[in-house]
Each structure stands twice: as C-alpha cells, then as structure tokens.
Amino acid sequence: MTSIARSLRPAASRLLASSRSSQPCRACPFAARAFSASRAAHVKKYSKDHEWVELSADNKTAIVGISEYAANALGDVVYVELPTVPLEVAAGDSIGAVESVKSASDIISPITCKVTAVNSLLEEKPGSINNGPEDDSSAGGWVAKVEVPEAGVKDFEGLMDAETYKEFTEE
Structure with missing residues (x-):
C-alpha cells in the first residue's frame, strides 16, 4: 500500500500544481470542479x-x-x-x-x-x-x-x- 502511495505522489503534485495555475489543465478538465457527497438536501x-x-x-x-x-x-x-x-x-x-x-x-x-x-x-x-x-x-x-x-x-x-x-x- 505504501509503495502505491509513493508512486502516485509525484502525479498528484503535478495535478495540484496545474490546477492552481491560471490556465485550466487540458489533460484533466474535471480538476476545477468540486463534487460533494454530503447530504445537505x-x-x-x-x-x-x-x-x-x-x-x-x-x-x-x-x-x-x-x-x-x-x-x-x-x-x-x-x-x-x-x-x-x-x-x-x-x-x-x-x-x-x-x-x-x-x-x-x-x-x-x-x-x-x-x-x-x-x-x-x-x-x-x-x-x-x-x-x-x-x-x-x-x-x-x-x-x-x-x-x-x-x-x-x-x-x-x-x-x-x-x-x-x-x-x-x-x-
């Protein structure tokens, strides 16, 4: 489990960095959209x-x-x-x-x-x-x-x- 987390860490860092920039991430258009599973209804x-x-x-x-x-x-x-x-x-x-x-x-x-x-x-x-x-x-x-x-x-x-x-x- 630890090795999976280590291998995903660099990809997650790039994804976060690209979603913070002013330009939208073309590879991941969903990054700017937040989803919620809360039951606020x-x-x-x-x-x-x-x-x-x-x-x-x-x-x-x-x-x-x-x-x-x-x-x-x-x-x-x-x-x-x-x-x-x-x-x-x-x-x-x-x-x-x-x-x-x-x-x-x-x-x-x-x-x-x-x-x-x-x-x-x-x-x-x-x-x-x-x-x-x-x-x-x-x-x-x-x-x-x-x-x-x-x-x-x-x-x-x-x-x-x-x-x-x-x-x-x-x-």
Whole structure:
C-alpha cells in the first residue's frame, strides 16, 4: 500500500500544481470542479419527546420517526400503531404508538403537518424500528412521510439539532 502511495505522489503534485495555475489543465478538465457527497438536501431535528423530523430542502415535505435514544430506551419493539392516511395534526398531537417488552409510548408529532404515507413495514416487522430508528430508507424505522405547511416549518425551527439533542439526552 505504501509503495502505491509513493508512486502516485509525484502525479498528484503535478495535478495540484496545474490546477492552481491560471490556465485550466487540458489533460484533466474535471480538476476545477468540486463534487460533494454530503447530504445537505435534508435537515434533521429532534423534539423533547424523542421524535425526529427530516425536512426536505424545499420545506414542503418531511419524514418523522422516533429517535435512536427512544428506541434504545423502549427495548425490543413488538407493536407499532401507525397513523391513518391522510391525517392532519398539530405539533404535540399523537400520531401513533410504540409498544415494547418494557413499555408503551405515544408517537408525538413534532411539527404541524399532514400525514401522507406510513411505513407499513413496521406493522409486519415492528423490530425494524430498533434496527434503524433514524433510517429513512425503505427498510428503516421511519414512521410517516408528511406534507409541511408554513406553521410546520416554524415548529421545525424550534426543534433541537443533533448536538443539542445529544446534550439533552445526556442530562
């Protein structure tokens, strides 16, 4: 591995030197273009009730679920009651419930929204919520997809970011 890095070092130096010059590099036209693999299109925030919301970049849709902290506190989930579709709710309204071997807990909507879809996988495999409570993929533990009105965007602004939520759960 070290020998590969040594052999590439001179080529990398020439590439960097040519990309810094005022003339574009003809051999590598892509050098001036930067790519990013970050997920800046969505912003995730958390409520004091241990739900998360991932708002889309256009502030029109979001995904709601319970936090990893809540899933760990509940233990093995054996039943998930999903909201009905469509369902309009205000921030703080119950949209479902989670039952585990330890306890049961309501799923509280952290924002004002309209439920447009639910994760029906949770009815068949409620344990999916333990495996990936903050996973918004088709196999994840997200609970609902929602449309977000202006009031919901304002609710979202009042929620905690990941760092603040982590501090909140450590108290």
